[in-house]
Amino acid sequence: DAGVTQSPTHLIKTRGQQVTLRCSPKSGHDTVSWYQQALGQGPQFIFQYYEEEERQRGNFPDRFSGHQFPNYSSELNVNALLLGDSALYLCASSIGTSGEQFFGPGTRLTVL
C-alpha cells in the first residue's frame, strides 16, 4: 500500500514563474492538506481540500491556489514566484478533514 506520494522531488524556478506541484493521497484517504516548510522551521498550513473544494486556508496570498481531482489527488499552484517561496512543500492526506494526517516526502522548490 503506497503512502502519500509527491512529484516532482526537486524543482528549480526563477522569480516570476509559475509552478505546479502534485500529490497523490494514501489509499483510502479523501482529504489533502498542503504545508510550506522553510529551512529550519516547522511546516506552515497553506490549505486543505475535501470533496474537490478548499475547506480551510492559512495565511498565504492568492498566488497560492490548489485543486483536488475526483480521484482525491491534488495540485498546488504558485504564481509569480518570489525568492521567499523557496521551501519544502509537504502534502498530507487524511480520512475526512479532521483525521490523522499522513505526510508525503515533500517537493523541494528553489526559486532563483
Added chain:
Amino acid sequence: GESVGLHLPTLSVQEGDNSIINCAYSNSASDYFIWYKQESGKGPQFIIDIRSNMDKRQGQRVTVLLNKTVKHLSLQIAATQPGDSAVYFCAEKGEYGNKLVFGAGTILRVKS
C-alpha cells in the same frame, strides 16, 4: 497568538539514555497535540498524540506529557537509539479548525 514553540533547538544525548524534548504552546483553546519526527529528506512522521482531557499517554518507548496549567508539552524517549536522531516537532490542533500548527522543531542528536 497562533504559535507553538520549543525550548531547546538542539538536544544531544548518549545512546541508551532517555531524551526529553519540550514544547510550549500559546493557545489554551487547543484540544489535540501531536509529536512528529522528521528525518532528513522525509516528511514528518506521526509519533504519538494526546488530547487535552489527558495528562499522559504512553507508546512504545515514547511518552507524552501535557501540562495544561502552564501550556507545556513534552516528549520522552526511553533508551534513545541512533535511529531516533531527527528533528522533532510538536503540533496543535483545535481552535484553528483542522489545520496543524507546528512549532519550530528540536534537533535530536544521538551519540554512540
